[in-house]
Amino acid sequence: MNKVLGNKKAIAVYVLPGLILYTCFLIAPVVWSFYYTLYDGSPGIKWNFCGPDNYLRLFSDKNFMKSLLVNCKYILVVMAGQIILGLAMALMFHFWLKRFKSFVRTIVFFPVVLPIVAVAQLFTKIYEIQPHYGLLNSILAGVGLENLVQPWLGQAKTAFGSLCAMDIWTSIGFYAIIFYGALLDVSSDIVEAARIDGARAFQLLRYILLPLIRPIMVVCLVFSFTGTVKMFESALTLTNGGPSGATKSLSLYMYTIAFTYSKVGYASVIALVVFALCVIGSFFIRKLDKDITR
Amino acid sequence: MDRNQQLKIKKKTTGAVKTLIILAIVMIDIYPLFWMITASLKTASEFVTKPAYALNEGFYFQNYIDAWNEGNMSVFFRNSLINTCVSLVFIVLFSVTISFALVKMDWKWKKVVDQYVAFGIMVPFTTAMIPLFQIFTKIHLINTRACLILIYVATSISFSVFLTSGYMKSIPDEILDAAVIDGCGTHGLLLRIVIPLIKNAIITNLVIQFFFKWNDLMAAMTFVSSKSLKTVQTGLLYFTDEFGTKNWGAIFASVSICVIPMLIMYLFLNKKVIEGMTAGATKG
Numbered sequence: 001m002n003k004v005l006g007n008k009k010a011i012a013v014y015v016l017p018g019l020i021l022y023t024c025f026l027i028a029p030v031v032w033s034f035y036y037t038l039y040d041g042s043p044g045i046k047w048n049f050c051g052p053d054n055y056l057r058l059f060s061d062k063n064f065m066k067s068l069l070v071n072c073k074y075i076l077v078v079m080a081g082q083i084i085l086g087l088a089m090a091l092m093f094h095f096w097l098k099r100f101k102s103f104v105r106t107i108v109f110f111p112v113v114l115p116i117v118a119v120a121q122l123f124t125k126i127y128e129i130q131p132h133y134g135l136l137n138s139i140l141a142g143v144g145l146e147n148l149v150q151p152w153l154g155q156a157k158t159a160f161g162s163l164c165a166m167d168i169w170t171s172i173g174f175y176a177i178i179f180y181g182a183l184l185d186v187s188s189d190i191v192e193a194a195r196i197d198g199a200r201a202f203q204l205l206r207y208i209l210l211p212l213i214r215p216i217m218v219v220c221l222v223f224s225f226t227g228t229v230k231m232f233e234s235a236l237t238l239t240n241g242g243p244s245g246a247t248k249s250l251s252l253y254m255y256t257i258a259f260t261y262s263k264v265g266y267a268s269v270i271a272l273v274v275f276a277l278c279v280i281g282s283f284f285i286r287k288l289d290k291d292i293t294r
Numbered sequence: 295m296d297r298n299q300q301l302k303i304k305k306k307t308t309g310a311v312k313t314l315i316i317l318a319i320v321m322i323d324i325y326p327l328f329w330m331i332t333a334s335l336k337t338a339s340e341f342v343t344k345p346a347y348a349l350n351e352g353f354y355f356q357n358y359i360d361a362w363n364e365g366n367m368s369v370f371f372r373n374s375l376i377n378t379c380v381s382l383v384f385i386v387l388f389s390v391t392i393s394f395a396l397v398k399m400d401w402k403w404k405k406v407v408d409q410y411v412a413f414g415i416m417v418p419f420t421t422a423m424i425p426l427f428q429i430f431t432k433i434h435l436i437n438t439r440a441c442l443i444l445i446y447v448a449t450s451i452s453f454s455v456f457l458t459s460g461y462m463k464s465i466p467d468e469i470l471d472a473a474v475i476d477g478c479g480t481h482g483l484l485l486r487i488v489i490p491l492i493k494n495a496i497i498t499n500l501v502i503q504f505f506f507k508w509n510d511l512m513a514a515m516t517f518v519s520s521k522s523l524k525t526v527q528t529g530l531l532y533f534t535d536e537f538g539t540k541n542w543g544a545i546f547a548s549v550s551i552c553v554i555p556m557l558i559m560y561l562f563l564n565k566k567v568i569e570g571m572t573a574g575a576t577k578g
Contacts, residue, residue: 004474004478004479004480004483005398005399005400005470005474005480006399006400006401007399007480008401010395010399010480010481011395011399011401013391014391014392014394014395014399014484015391015392015395015396015407017388018388018389018391018392018447018451019392019407019411021388021444021447021448021451022411022414022448022451022452024448025422025426025429025444025445025447025448025449026414026417026422026448026449026451027410027413027414027417028425029421029422029423029424029425029426029429030417030421030422030425032425033421033422033424033425036424036425043428089319092312092315092316092319093316096312096313096315096316097316104316104320105568106560106561106564106568107320107323107324108319108320108323109564109567109568110323110327110557110560110564111323112571113505113509113556113560113567113571114509114553114556115508115509115511115526115527115530115552115553115556116509116511116527117511117527117528117530117531117552118530118549118552118553121530121534121545121548121549122326122327122330122549123326125330125333125346125542125545125546126326126329128346131342132341132342132346133345133346134346135326135329135346135347137346138345138346138347139346139347141345142345142347169322169323169326173323174571174572177568177572178572178575178576181572181576182576216575216576219575219576220575223574223575226416226418229418230418230420232420232512233511233512236511237511237531251420254420255420258423258424258427259427259516264424264428267424268424268425271418271420271421271423271424272421274418274420274421275417275418275420275421278416278418279416282416
């Protein structure tokens with residue numbers, strides 16, 4: 001028995017190759033980036049030790065502050081969309097839908113698996129105004145709302161909202177399906193009993209359903225938060241951070257600093273900020289959950 | 295009209311409103327994709343003379359031919375397929391062997407390694423990207439398929455081990471014990487007993503990792519720059535730059551080429567996809 005399941009040679013063969021790859025190409029680089037943060041310039045060319053300068057620079061860098069603000073705004077809007085609308089959708093499917101349940105489930109989840117580049121290209125055309133109206137503008141013009149026709153991606157005040165709308169469109173199915181699964185696990189006896197006791201829809205949600213799906217809610221909040229902190233691909237492909245930085249996230253800013261300006265050290269600091277935000281944020285969400293339950 | 299009838303009518307109208315709302319949600323999910331496919335079949339003049347929401351007049355497949363040949367989509371497709379398939383082989387291999395060793399075998403550092411592997415789920419790829427770029431430049435792997443495959447495998451290990459271990463735990467130890475008493479060796483145990491039992495987990499993992507790798511943009515755009523090595527995603531970015539905003543038909547066709555295979559795969563495998571992708575939330 002022990003000989004078979006404790007076979008050291010076999011364990012080494014099973015674990016080591018994968019573990020080495022994982023260490024060399026994921027964990028080691030992350031650790032390595034701490035070392036980079038202490039240097040100025042790019043490796044090989046003008047690579048000077050500069051101590052904590054890169055960290056201090058964050059506070060006086062206006063562009064960094066701006067992208068931090070954009071990123072935070074994005075986290076708030078998209079998280080709210082994913083969680084609130086996702087839950088609302090799940091509730092509708094659970095209580096209103098009698099037939100075609102698996103059909104609706106399948107359709108709602110589909111945008112989640114689409115490549116973001118394709119989605120962004122599609123939405124670029126939806127928001128288009130030049131050389132001809134895209135889907136949105138042509139519908140607006142068609143129903144007589146010509147004064148709302150505008151370059152959605154071309155102006156700072158609408159580009160951000162357009163980006164959030166696209167991201168909510170692609171990701172909401174994921175949250176709706178998770179919440180829907182959680183609602184299915186709630187015993188229908190409990191819901192029935194509350195209804196007989198005279199609970200209205202809102203009370204049912206507030207006092208019965210939300211407490212019961214709470215663990216899933218926490219997981220969804222963490223997922224949504226870490227996903228939105230990393231904001232990169234959608235902003236890159238839809239607006240490329242523009243117009244005038246209105247959709248420039250931390251990761252996008254980092255990318256430009258690292259690969260356009262070749263300031264590897266400073267870019268590593270920003271990358272670490274993103275990482276830290278993910279860790280601290282999910283820690284606080286879980287802690288908040290514990291505090292409330294207690 | 296008596297009260298009963300009134301109630302009945304009220305119930306019917308609320309029912310109709312509910313159905314309409316759900317229908318609207320389904321429409322919002324589907325309509326953009328439907329529009330994309332109709333637009334990919336339009337001729338250039340249709341875009342100018344008719345509003346964007348109009349249906350296509352005929353089926354102008356030339357757009358697809360342009361995208362496939364002139365837009366180099368055939369090359370990008372092959373690259374994506376090679377990168378994805380080679381990575382998948384290793385991802386599945388490593389996730390099965392590692393989770394078998396972590397869940398079912400006995401050794402000293404098991405717990406530590408388990409946590410070490412789980413840690414990777416938290417790490418954003420952006421943090422590893424800058425040092426990786428330097429590493430690959432040093433070992434002359436930048437701008438090759440190999441570096442993408444290495445990254446794909448390394449970044450997938452945490453999640454696929456997590457997914458596979460979940461199923462591995464549900465195999466009763468008695469089955470393994472019985473096989474060992476019958477004289478089964480370690481490798482035989484894995485190949486003949488464990489793998490057939492977690493077939494489902496392997497397929498689920500395979501399917502969702504396919505989507506993740508196929509859809510990758512960040513690694514592909516950072517580590518590969520030559521045109522002949524571009525994947526579908528980076529190719530699509532490049533393609534629209536090349537064709538500008540003028541040739542809408544070809545752009546829509548190229549986006550459709552990118553989306554339709556996903557759609558077909560999804561239609562057959564949607565249960566596995568949904569199960570695998572939500573596993574992180576429902577099994578955590």
